[in-house]
Amino acid sequence: DQVLHIVPATSQQVQHLQLLHSTLLLDLWKPLMPEDIMAGEELHIRVPAPLVQEVKDSLDQHMISYRVLIPDVQKLVDQSMPRERSSHKQVREGYVYTQYHPMEEIYQWMTQIQNNYSELVTQHFLGMTFENRPMYYLQISQPSNKAKKIIWMDCGIHAREWISPAFCQWFVKEILQNYKSDPKIRRFLKNLDLYVLPVLNIDGYIYSWETNRLWRKNRSPSKNGTCYGTDLNRNFNSSWGTVGVSFDCSSEVFCGSGPESEPETRAVAQFIRRKKSDIACFLTIHSYGQLILSPYGSTTKPPSNNEELIQVGEKAAAALAGKYGTSYKVGPPSLILYNNSGSSRDWAHMVGIPLSYTFELRDNGTYGFLLPANQIQPTCEETM
Amino acid sequence: DIKDVGHKYHLELELEDELDKDSTVNCTAEVLYHLGNKNVAPDVQFTLEGELKSTEEADHVFYTRIRSLEKELEAENIPDSHGHVPPELQPLHLLAWAASGFLVWQNSTENTQLQLAQVKRVKQVRRSDKYLQFDFQVLLHEMVSQEIIPWEMTVLWHPRDGVQVTRESRQPGHSSG
Numbered sequence: 329d330q331v332l333h334i335v336p337a338t339s340q341q342v343q344h345l346q347l348l349h350s351t352l353l354l355d356l357w358k359p360l361m362p363e364d365i366m367a368g369e370e371l372h373i374r375v376p377a378p379l380v381q382e383v384k385d386s387l388d389q390h391m392i393s394y395r396v397l398i399p400d401v402q403k404l405v406d407q408s409m410p411r412e413r414s415s416h417k418q419v420r421e422g423y424v425y426t427q428y429h430p431m432e433e434i435y436q437w438m439t440q441i442q443n444n445y446s447e448l449v450t451q452h453f454l455g456m457t458f459e460n461r462p463m464y465y466l467q468i469s470q471p472s473n474k475a476k477k478i479i480w481m482d483c484g485i486h487a488r489e490w491i492s493p494a495f496c497q498w499f500v501k502e503i504l505q506n507y508k509s510d511p512k513i514r515r516f517l518k519n520l521d522l523y524v525l526p527v528l529n530i531d532g533y534i535y536s537w538e539t540n541r542l543w544r545k546n547r548s549p550s551k552n553g554t555c556y557g558t559d560l561n562r563n564f565n566s567s568w569g570t571v572g573v574s575f576d577c578s579s580e581v582f583c584g585s586g587p588e589s590e591p592e593t594r595a596v597a598q599f600i601r602r603k604k605s606d607i608a609c610f611l612t613i614h615s616y617g618q619l620i621l622s623p624y625g626s627t628t629k630p631p632s633n634n635e636e637l638i639q640v641g642e643k644a645a646a647a648l649a650g651k652y653g654t655s656y657k658v659g660p661p662s663l664i665l666y667n668n669s670g671s672s673r674d675w676a677h678m679v680g681i682p683l684s685y686t687f688e689l690r691d692n693g694t695y696g697f698l699l700p701a702n703q704i705q706p707t708c709e710e711t712m
Numbered sequence: 713d714i715k716d717v718g719h720k721y722h723l724e725l726e727l728e729d730e731l732d733k734d735s736t737v738n739c740t741a742e743v744l745y746h747l748g749n750k751n752v753a754p755d756v757q758f759t760l761e762g763e764l765k766s767t768e769e770a771d772h773v774f775y776t777r778i779r780s781l782e783k784e785l786e787a788e789n790i791p792d793s794h795g796h797v798p799p800e801l802q803p804l805h806l807l808a809w810a811a812s813g814f815l816v817w818q819n820s821t822e823n824t825q826l827q828l829a830q831v832k833r834v835k836q837v838r839r840s841d842k843y844l845q846f847d848f849q850v851l852l853h854e855m856v857s858q859e860i861i862p863w864e865m866t867v868l869w870h871p872r873d874g875v876q877v878t879r880e881s882r883q884p885g886h887s888s889g
Contacts, residue, residue: 408794428794541793542829542851542860559858572856580858617855666856693827694730696853700795 330380331357331398334371334387341392342367348386352379357432360461372397425498426704428490431461431534434526437497438464445504447471448517455595458548459531463595468503468522470514477608482525482596485560485672487532487543488697489615491689491707496526496613498708520608529560529592542697546590550577558584561612562668563593564675567626572668583670593672600676609683610676616696617665617688618656620645623677625661626669633682640683651710654690661686687711718746719822729765730806737762745822753818771871774803778836778844785846790831804834807875808848811867814877815852825855832862843868849883 336342346362348354355374356362365371375383387394398404408427423437442451448470454463469476483496503522507513527533531547545557555577562573565587569575573583588594600607622637624630631637641658648656657664661671677684690699690707699707714720721743729735741758778785790805791797797805812828820826829851837845845868852861862883868876 537793541789542853544858580860693853695791695795696827696829698791698793698795698830700791700797703795 329374329377329401330396331372331374331401332383332387332394333397334373334392334394335369336365336367336371336392339367341390344386344390344392345371345373348383349373352383354379354383360432360435374398374401423497423501425494425501425708427701428494428704429497430537431527431530434493434497435464438466438526441466441500441504448504448507449500454525454599456591457529457531458546458591461530461534463525463528463530463592465523465525466500468500468517468524470517472518475606476519476521478521478523478603478606479609479611480523480525480600480607480676481611481613482528482672483613484527484533485529485612486614487529487536487545488541489689490536490697491615491699491704492613493527493533494704495689495708495711496524498704499712500524500526502708502712525596528596531592532557544580545582546592548590550582550585558582558590560590560593561614561672562670563588563590564597564670564672566624566671566674566678567669570669571626572666573670581668587670596672597675600681601679604679604681607676607681609685610673610681611685611687612672613687613689615689615699616691616693618654618690618692619664619686619688620656620658621661621665621673621686621688622658623660623684624674625665625667625671626674628660628662630660631677637683637685641685644685648710652706654706654710714744716747718744720744727760727764732765735765737764750821754820756817768871770803775844775871781836784838785834785836787834788832790834804846805831807846807867807869808834808850810875811848811865811877812850812852812863814875815850815863815865815880818880819882823856827853827855829853829860837866843870843873 334345336345342365345365349356349362357372357374358370359365384394423440429437438451442449448468450467450469451464452467454465456462481496481499484493486492503513503517507517529546532543532545535547536543543557545559547556548558549556557577559573559581562568562581562583568587569583572581574581576582584590584593588597600610620641622631622634622641638658645656645658648654661668671686673684673686689711690703695703723741723743725739725741727737727739738761739758740761741756744755746752746754785804787801787804790801790808808831809828816826816828831848831850833849835847837847839845845866848865848867850863850865852863853859854861864881864883865877866879868878
């Protein structure tokens with residue numbers, strides 16, 4: 329298989345490329361959708377080996393210039409595979425959960441998951457990111473005529489925390505693959521619906537793959553485009569702009585021009601507001617630090633159900649440590665981390681969701697944001 | 713709280729060997745953060761209860777390997793985006809980590825939590841004396857502000873003398889775009 333780099337010059341060339349894509353079922357890597365192919369914009373398309381010559385001939389015929397970006401896709405895949413071949417489960421599914429995946433692959437994964445588990449899973453549109461990418465969440469729901477409470481989990485609100493989206497994908501896989509064989513999971517889904525948003529900050533995540541691995545914020549510009557990014561976890565309407573934030577766009581904790589100024593924040597907030605009376609638990613997954621954070625970060629005044637929050641958190645930490653001995657601390661950020669306002673966890677609790685937690689996954693700073701892929705499995709297993 | 717001087721913390725730590733997780737040594741330490749002048753590093757006194765494992769053999773292997781390189785060692789992005797460190801660069805990663813510890817110590821206050829996030833670039837500089845010299849550009853992560861701070865440092869190392877940071881300079885701006 330080869331990946332070709334093409335810049336169509338005219339709209340006729342664009343049309344021809346779209347035709348090739350749809351008739352030969354080629355794999356568009358960039359842009360995501362064939363309707364986004366534009367003259368003057370670069371295109372990356374993967375061509376299966378048996379079709380390579382035919383495609384190149386067709387491009388030559390239409391005077392469309394191209395170059396080979398990746399001469400042998402399989403070779404590259406083999407090079408980037410982890411040395412240890414782990415469980416057969418992955419091979420069967422085809423998706424490698426013990427590796428980090430770029431956004432295009434996560435989009436495809438969501439479609440695959442919905443197809444493979446259509447009795448339980450539906451993909452839903454949540455909103456658009458600043459750079460106009462669709463945000464989707466997966467609803468895992470056992471058909472039933474009784475109304476069920478919802479557990480919400482979002483991952484990847486901070487771009488560089490790659491272990492977070494990896495966990496959301498792992499979580500979905502574990503639930504679905506073991507639904508039939510695990511009575512605990514079946515009982516769980518009898519009474520609860522799971523809503524999982526695998527990547528909240530899609531623009532930032534892509535930016536961390538393509539440009540700056542340690543990027544944190546979203547990609548909306550300020551100051552006439554001289555500065556980019558709002559910290560989405562300072563942008564919610566929970567004591568917005570009061571503590572642990574900056575009003576300077578160049579800061580990593582820039583809280584935006586106002587609460588919910590960012591489209592990604594609004595997409596989540598609007599949805600949660602609509603469904604809040606049905607949501608029993610709100611989880612937002614981050615790294616690193618090995619912490620289970622309960623509200624609040626903006627004040628030391630404890631939430632009304634603080635005892636319950638801490639108790640549940642402690643139980644989770646104990647279960648987590650039981651797996652590989654990894655220790656997690658439990659408590660509000662104002663006590664065990666640092667003060668901050670505008671977090672999604674605080675906001676969710678303030679609008680009435682009783683159990684609201686931020687999970688800071690592995691590790692404790694050794695690798696920090698650059699957690700090796702070989703730690704994806706143990707991190708996810710213990711967090712399950 | 714020490715009036716007019718600063719805040720002193722008494723710590724009991726367990727040190728864990730990165731290369732042998734079962735090997736631990738207890739340690740007690742006292743850290744004094746000075747009042748007022750934030751440009752002064754905290755005072756640190758420590759006592760090890762036990763001995764650190766000998767690294768003589770590994771040190772010798774690394775030293776000889778680097779000295780015998782034909783071309784000066786150069787590398788980037790350790791670990792890489794996927795957290796991977798190639799085996800031959802592991803010792804360099806550890807060296808960067810130890811040296812960054814010096815940077816962290818010199819620049820810590822009660823309100824910071826600094827960690828080495830990544831080695832952006834490392835270049836060996838050949839020397840006529842016995843020391844190995846590496847010029848690093850590292851990225852430090854500060855937990856409270858969440859900032860990524862680029863820092864340049866020159867590190868000298870020799871098996872018998874250990875790590876020295878002979879020059880260090882915080883870089884302007886941050887890893888942002």
